[in-house]
Amino acid sequence: MLISIFFIIVIYHLFQTTISNERKIFSFIAIFVYLIITVIDYHWLISIENYPFHPSDPSRYYLDIHGLSLKGVLAIESSNHFYFIINWFYDQIWNNAFLVSFLIKINNVLVFISAYLLMTRKAEKFTYIDILLLFNPYAIVTLIRNVRDIYIILFVVMVIVGLDIIPNNRIKKRWFIIGGILLSITRSVLLLIFAFIAFVKYRKRFSKTFQYSVLGVILIGCFIFFQEIMQRIASQFISAMDYMGEDIVEFLPLLSGGLNLSLFIVFIKRIIIALAVFLFTPHPVNFISDWLVNMDETGKMNIYTGLDNVLISFGAIFNYLLVIPVIISYLFHWEKSNKFVFIFVIGFIILYTVAFLGATDIRNRNTVIFFILSGIIVQNQKLKVTKLHYLCAVFIFFSIYFISN
Structure with missing residues (x-):
């Protein structure tokens, strides 16, 4: 309850500095909608x-920390x-899984x-882009689950x-310092992207000699540790392929530094496929068909409950109709966007494409959608979604369907 009270105070103060009255109203509406679905999910x-x-x-x-002391929690082998x-913290106060779950959802x-308002409070115009961000079903799926990604979005916003x-x-x-520290203990790899952003943004404050020295150190480091870097990337890449049941024999030489041109080309092709998977799946027809075939009597499939799968199905349709054309327009007109938010988005996509070959959770897709849409909002960018962008979305829709069937 203490955390809830803290964030209520934060939201109150953010409201005081939010320019758009429409943004305030729709934030209240969003909270109301989220709470209704949260209660439905809890009952489910x-x-x-x-x-x-x-x-x-x-x-x-929850289960891993239940009954442990704080020392025991810190001893858990995890980066999280x-x-x-x-x-x-909640378990110590309430010691009741049902109450802890409900409070975490709230x-x-x-x-x-808080993250949405902190990112957009100074944007003058409230547009349909805000509505796509606030009411995207992928965001709601992430909200109702006991996962860290909502906090990660907030910490990233604080750093931005x-x-x-x-x-x-x-x-x-x-x-900013607190956000960076918290991000370092939730998803530290993202700090690499911000280190690059900070260098690009503030490089003019330093002499050319210093800039070239930093670049030289980075290039020398990459050269010296090239094998280790490639082996680490290859290990994660091959692990993801193995998890998805793909043949990994062709890529095993990468683990011992056996990189050649033909293997590199195959590697790049696989990454391009992974990029399409990350950005444009779940595919509505494919996901719903798979769900109807493989669900149990309650609608559960894999780690997602029946209600989760309803939201994901609706989200897949929602995104192809409304969000993906916006993303395509955003990528076509990237030079008009906030370049530093754009760098973060591209860095995030690259990290998850390489690490998981695009086959990652809805929550990570939601993070990309959040920062693409919020990046458009804060730039007051007059983004035009044309027939060409919708045609591209339609082309992608049918391409993925026919390739995968």
Whole structure:
């Protein structure tokens, strides 16, 4: 409850500095919608699953800390102690899985609205892009699950505005520092992207000699540790392929540094496929067909409950009709966007495309959608979605359908 109260205070203060009255109104509407779906999801879990947490990671985050001391929680082998501590904190106060689950879901709603308002509060215009961001079903799927990604979005926003990337929107340096520290214990790899952004943004403050020295050190480091870098990338790449049941024999030489031109070309082709998977799946027809065939009597498939799958199905349709044409327009007109937010988006996509070959959770796709759409909003960009962009979306829709069937 303390965390909820904290974020209610944060939202109140953000409202005071939010320029658009429409943005304030729709934020309230979004909170109301989120809470209704949260209650429905909570009732679904208790009635159908007989447990208040979703399968897989959402349950693990709670079960792994239940009954442990703080020292025991910190001893868990994980790069995500922050979110384990969130679950542990509530468990210490309430010691009731059902109440902890409900409070965490409420917090997710408040954290998401805090991130949205912090990112967009100085944007003058409220447009349909805001509505696509607030009411995207992928965002709702992420909100109702016990996962860290809503907090990661907030921490990324804190770092972005702390770096003075957003026009007229800046927070005090201490919040930027806090955001960076929290991001380092939730998804530290993203700090590499921000290190690059900071160098690009502030390089003119330093002499040419210093700039070239930094670039020289980076290039020398990449040359010296090239084998180690390639082996680490290859290891994650091959692990993802193996997880998806693909033949990995062809790529095994990468683990011992056996990179040649033909293998490199095959590697790049596989990455391009992964990029399409990340950006344009779940495909509505393919996902719904797969779900109807493989679901159990409650609608559950893999780690997603029946309600999750309804939201994902609706989200796949929602995105192909409304969001993907916007993303295509955004990519076509990237030079008009906020270049630093664009760098973050591209960096995030590259990281998850290489690491998971695009076959990642809805929550990671939602992160990309959030920052593409919020990046358009904060730039007050007059984004035109033309017939060409819709035709591209239609082409992608049928291409993925026929290739995969």
